[in-house]
Amino acid sequence: xxxxxxxxxxxxxxxxxxxxxxxxxxxxxxxxxxxxxxxxxxxxxxxxxxxxxxxxxxxxxxxxxxxxxxxxxxxxxxxxxxxxxxxxxxxxxxxxxxxxxxxxxxxxxxxxxxxxxxxxxxxxxxxxxxxxxxxxxxxxxxxxxxxxxxxxxxxxxxxxxxxxxxxxxxxxxxxxxxxxxxxxxxxxxxxxxxxxxxxxxxxxxxxxxxxxxxxxxxxxxxxxxxxxxxxxxxxxxxxxxxxxxxxxxxxxxxxxxxxxxxxxxxxxxxxxxxxxxxxxxxx
Amino acid sequence: xxxxxxxxxxxxxxxxxxxxxxxxxxxxxxxxxxxxxxxxxxxxxxxxxxxxxxxxxxxxxxxxxxxxxxxxxxxxxxxxxxxxxxxxxxxxxxxxxxxxxxxxxxxxxxxxxxxxxxxxxxxxxxxxxxxxxxxxxxxxxxxxxxxxxxxxxxxxxxxxxxxxxxxxxxxxxxx
Numbered sequence: 001x002x003x004x005x006x007x008x009x010x011x012x013x014x015x016x017x018x019x020x021x022x023x024x025x026x027x028x029x030x031x032x033x034x035x036x037x038x039x040x041x042x043x044x045x046x047x048x049x050x051x052x053x054x055x056x057x058x059x060x061x062x063x064x065x066x067x068x069x070x071x072x073x074x075x076x077x078x079x080x081x082x083x084x085x086x087x088x089x090x091x092x093x094x095x096x097x098x099x100x101x102x103x104x105x106x107x108x109x110x111x112x113x114x115x116x117x118x119x120x121x122x123x124x125x126x127x128x129x130x131x132x133x134x135x136x137x138x139x140x141x142x143x144x145x146x147x148x149x150x151x152x153x154x155x156x157x158x159x160x161x162x163x164x165x166x167x168x169x170x171x172x173x174x175x176x177x178x179x180x181x182x183x184x185x186x187x188x189x190x191x192x193x194x195x196x197x198x199x200x201x202x203x204x205x206x207x208x209x210x211x212x213x214x215x216x217x218x219x220x221x222x223x224x225x226x227x228x229x230x231x232x233x234x235x236x237x238x239x240x241x242x243x244x245x246x247x248x249x250x251x252x253x254x255x256x257x258x259x260x261x262x263x264x265x266x267x268x269x270x271x272x273x274x275x276x277x278x279x280x281x282x283x
Numbered sequence: 284x285x286x287x288x289x290x291x292x293x294x295x296x297x298x299x300x301x302x303x304x305x306x307x308x309x310x311x312x313x314x315x316x317x318x319x320x321x322x323x324x325x326x327x328x329x330x331x332x333x334x335x336x337x338x339x340x341x342x343x344x345x346x347x348x349x350x351x352x353x354x355x356x357x358x359x360x361x362x363x364x365x366x367x368x369x370x371x372x373x374x375x376x377x378x379x380x381x382x383x384x385x386x387x388x389x390x391x392x393x394x395x396x397x398x399x400x401x402x403x404x405x406x407x408x409x410x411x412x413x414x415x416x417x418x419x420x421x422x423x424x425x426x427x428x429x430x431x432x433x434x435x436x437x438x439x440x441x442x443x444x445x446x447x448x449x450x451x452x453x454x455x456x457x458x
Binding site for chain 1: 302306308312314315316317335346347349350353356357360365367368372374401404405407413414416418419420421
């Protein structure tokens, strides 16, 4: 029996020794091990994601020709609609440039869309992150905005050589300036309510007292340029109810986020374009 | 085949499990559910493997998990080493051949680890019921999976070692 106790005691001492060693390990070494283990795993996660894509490809191959023709017709209709919308967008952009020149205004920041597949979702009570299949080599860097067809996804939390981690807007640590559609007064958006087995929600606060929202007339909360990360007007979520704060000056409420956010497969990272030479020289 | 080679193969089977858990959580993310199965990764190392190898492999798994999570660096390393120590301390308090004991100790270890994470990482969220609802739902789902999977996983590892020429049961009986 004493021998057994000794075995356990020795094990415990060994564990304490490891913890003590870790405590005194230089921070640079700790950081290095973190990067090493992250980069070491990245190819495996990426390979698993490619396997998933291959599976989807073969599943799609099994579709009948009739289904594919139907999908093609739908896509051609969508293409026609988007072509018209593109022409209008180009016209509006030209108008913006003309007005910028006329009033000597600084240009809006320009982005290119870097589309990437999601290889891993990690959605817990403490953090909500996605890992995507592109990283530093594609120009992706920490702090850049990530969007999808439903609006804002989040921002790049960290970037490695070939992968990057996205912090979702539903993450408890996510905060950003926002405003309601048609009302430019800034409000504060915060992620964080992630109940189990239900869709994630966010919170909005510092809403002016004269704003009202109801189930019949919900308000669309959109991103604001004030945060310095997102362009203006991208959907964050919908607000159905606002409650006054104790001082009566502001209101706060829950923001219903897009439920597709939790099952998203592809995102676009907004990579800022370098300023054009002509603009740099402008006073 | 040397003992080291056998145990390295065992470690790779744990790495496979680690990726499998990641894939399952990837799918469950759509339902706002996350399985915390840290105890499943460590139960065999802590209960059946010898001290040095068990500790080294637990620490390596801790490093791997730590690298992917936005936590203060070393959180998972410290947690996994403590979980391993908990399993080692439990060795003489349970019957390792009894499936119910192994399943229960795995669930208890996971509960302790989750409680630690809930208090350590949830600063500022302690007063929100939604936070505790999420932690509870995740724990219940994880506990169910752990209870069902802990013993078959240990059995599989023992059979793997046996097929590689290492009779772990006979060794444990002699101890």
